Amino acid sequence: MAIAHRSRLRSRLETRARSAERVRALLPLTRFLHLGEIAGGPLLIAAVVALIWANIPGAGYTALWRHELTLSLGWLSRTEPLNRWVTDALLPLFFFVAGLEIKRELVHGELDSWRRAALPLAVAIGGIVVPMGCYLAFTHGSPESRGWAIPVATDIAFALALLGLLGDRAPRSVKVLALAFAAIDDIGATLIVAVFYSAHLSWPALVVAAGFLLLILSCRWLSVRGELIYWLLGAGFVASVLQGGIHSTVAGLVLGMLAPSHSLFSREDLVARLDEVSGHISDLDARLAQFEESGQDTECHEYEELLERQAAYLAELEELTVGYEAPADRELRRVTPWVSYLVLPVFGLANAGVPITTDALGSLVTLGASLAIVVALTIGKPVGFLLAAWLALRTGLAQLPEGVGWRHLAVVGMLAGVGFTVSLFIAQLAFTAGGGLDRIKLAVLLGSFIAAALGTGTGYALLRPSESRASPT
Template sequence: MSDPIPSFAFSRTRRVAERAALALERFLHVEAASGIVLLIAAALALLWANSPAADGYHALWHLPLTLGIGDWVHVQSLHFWINDGLMTVFFLVVGMEIRREMHDGALSNLRLAALPIAAALGGVAAPALIYVAFNAAPPTHAGWAIPTATDIAFAIGVLALLGRRVPANVRVFLLALAIIDDIVAVLIIALFYSGGLDVDGLAIAAAGIGLVLALRALGAASAWAYVLPGAVVWVGLLRLGVHPTLSGVVLGLMTPVLPMPRRPGAANDPPTPFDEAPCTRVQHALHPWVAYGVMPLFALANAGVSLGGVDVGAPAAHAVLLGVLLGLVVGKPIGIVAISWLAIRFGGGRLPPGVSWGGLWLIGLLAGIGFTMSIFVAMLAFDDAALLAAAKLGVLLASVIAACVGLGWGWLHLRAPADTARTDTA
């Protein structure tokens, strides 16, 4: 007869299971609340950049900041350290969320993920095509990827304003779609917005990845142990010509999604925080800092568009603004709904339970809130200050319009009788 399973094992399993079950709820809660903080930061940046203190706003982000030890010193502007440094932590959380969703979330089952993937790809292609229709020639065509992204925090935050009437699967579908959007955005940045490759940088990045793998093989469970290897990967990608923030995605995707095995002789020890999967544990630790610190600071540093300095009458600036605006507000919902309809009509797909076509339109409209990732791509796409300002203004206007239209549609759709808002999978 086999030995009875000790009670501490049940306790440990239950504790791990409960943490896993709460992961999505925590993520959505933080994203919803941080959307408000992000909105406040963006509004403050706009007011500051268009106030009598505007010179101080621009001077602040150009202040030189020195980081380094001994002979290894790097001097860059505060703006650089926010966009290329702190945003690496943002991309690290994105990478871990993608990794977790691929393991046991919306992306773990290809059949379940097929419709969100198709919808997300439609929501990327349609805005890009609309943008290119207005910006077919250089230099403005470089911004084709700006309207392809969805801001998870803003979108989830606006959806939360509609209250508990929103079906749970609508939230999950929007989250899955936004995560796939992030995957596509990361690939676009890596493939289309990176400079010439430097072999030395590739060697440095490979060495950093090797250190991460070595630490994993040794069973290092503390996140602090990976800070130095992560910094090596960051420096390597910077030298390589790939945007260094992508090092966060690389490290996030390499983070284990299963609890680290206990050392011999510790089987009877009570549960500890390290019994939780590193991917979940580190994401929970970093997510609030990213949501309430890194992202608002990024918004404060980059959303300050001087409205007096944007010449929307100039043909190039006007085309960029219009392409970004229509790409997000019109292209996103049309692309998402149209491709979903094709996948269901001809591909055998089905809408998730509780998600009606009206709910899918709500998802598509809110996906037009681009903000963080769209502004990030805009800064990679344009060196010209006038074009960059026009792109940022287009992103801001589109995000506000998409949020307002989405709220209006959501209010009308969710107050409709149940028989008219039922799920239609035909």
Template sequence: MRFLQIESASGLLLLFFALAAFMLSNSPWAQAFELAWNTQVGLQVGTLEFTRSFREWINDGLMTLFFFVVALELKRQLVFGALNTPRMAALSISAALGGMIIPALIYLVMQSGEPGENGWGTVMATDTAFVIGCLALLGTRIPKSLRVFMLSLAIIDDIGAILVVAIGYSSHIVWWPLMAATLGLMIIRAMAKLGFRSFSLFFLMGGLIWLAVDASGIHATVTGVILGLMTPARRWVAETAARETLSPVERLEFILHPWVGFFIMPLFAFANAGLPIVINDLDYSVALAVIASFVLGKPLGILLFSWLTERLHIGTRPPGLSWRLLTGGSLLAGIGFTMSLFIADMAFSESLIGSAKLGIFLASI
């Protein structure tokens, strides 16, 4: 429930900073605002130089922590929560897959052969904070079953989105850093088996793995997902010895989630939600494809795959989750916002990014 509460509260903060970015990008300070995010920040050791723009540090670095926390919550749900039985997990997973596949297909049909064709991954994501925040505004009229289902769906969507980034939008892969990253993951696994308990040591290793993955050409944020799913969900000590002790998953989520929800995600929105309105420069076919994919494709995919899952007796809806409620939730899942902005930054050329952002904003309203 703490995860739901933080996501609900942070959604309002996200909205505030997104609106602030939009206003500043259409103000007399627009050029200075954009220049600030493109300022190069980094370090140099001898001939080795590692620099990125301020925006890239947020998108590639801080967002790794976001995906780490999302993966921690998914691990917790798989072990203790709504996804700990195969039939319950099947519905959330299939609904999330439908909510990714159908929008992507609609987008590809509408943009086939067009300059914006590569942006199909943009329409696959769901913004967890905004969706949970919208449900929170409805209060007790919304049953817990819908909140938990939508949380699970959004988390799986986010994991799917980062896999899309890793597979579909990574540059040419360099294998030796990837092998070094794999070795680092094996070392972390061995450290956990041997009884190492220092989070600082694990975070140091995680940082080195992040550098290796980044050097390999795969988007470095995938590191957060892998490390989150590798984190032990069981307590390090016996329950009889310390009943109040939290598992590593619970402890890390308790520490990091407020920072992610109230600092990293609003900062990401502030850095990426700027959209200068220049009517003549917009490609409305891209914006319309994004809108159609979110508004029509998302609910259609979620409902269709959920119905098929039940029809084939693979999964089942939790008690209290009617088709009417599921339809309402599937419409909310069309709010892609932060995750869609994250993918759009990699998927679209400079000339089309504004059109994609316009579509994302309008579809999320």
């Protein structure tokens, strides 16, 4: 029995060693993908499928996604169309990842000091204010003005994917700037949703949400390590916030920004303790081998004690390797694939399907919300982005990162007009299915497509493949 137990211990040790080697082999790939955490490809494919599906007569796209479902769980009871359930239940995970990205940028990235954050902050403000002004200029005084926030957000998944298509025309510093800009842009969009697009507030539900948040903070303060408890409390927090009249995406962003971004110990302490624990495991393994080779009784108390000590060191070894990774980084690594290949594609499939009719196309060339969205995304975004950058640099509040010039800023500004995910989401909040939502979605898709084409085409035309440093003039 004891020999079998020791064999199992050895098997566990070998499994962990193989896992460590796989992780080590994947590190270059994860570092390469680190800037573009969320993949835009699956979302694009889902959007194309949704558009085709919605325009096939009798295919049942609208009937499926607008079929109403009721969920009742204790005090929580909601009735919504299926596509709204997709938005309310899945999109918080996208904003959770956004919150993790923002936290990382604030602690370790481009937003960890005022000097570094000034330019992303300035262009984010410009990229919100000018598109909003463009939209209101077309819709002022009409009921459609309630959609003013639709063009203010950037779909960073698409933007970074398009920057990736430019290859070495877009150096790493440009992608870092785009990611930092998107982090602030996400905060702005979330605050807008929380303040201007929240339903009637239910204070009892918000009190419950505050209770869940307090429990999460208490678990952090008590250094509770079990991830399941955080996920359960987080789900309760999201559901309570949604029931309280504030959209669940706000809760997702808050949870992401609350995740600890520091590991439990330093690299030096980790290496020292790993060496020490590995040495203990090797010594114990040698002593156990002596027991077996000498023919001594492997059922004796001393042998069993050696096995238990080895198991304890093995558990500590696992705890050290897991604990060194910051919780925010660990959740980002684990959740991002689910967001890229499940959450966003399902969201796109449920919301991007728009019947392309003569009336919908005609609305794109007449004054109103549809034309306002297209103009705001394709012209307002880059103008606001570049104007804010010029003001920040001219006044000395900010400086261009190394390797970034005005041509790079122009390309990023154009790609910032790819609204898609968040723009479709805000459109859902501002308009109803019978109140012109389909033509608004079509305008978002068209404006985002034009912005993507302009940004990518300009990047290939203006940026040189070997360019690593551009002049700001």
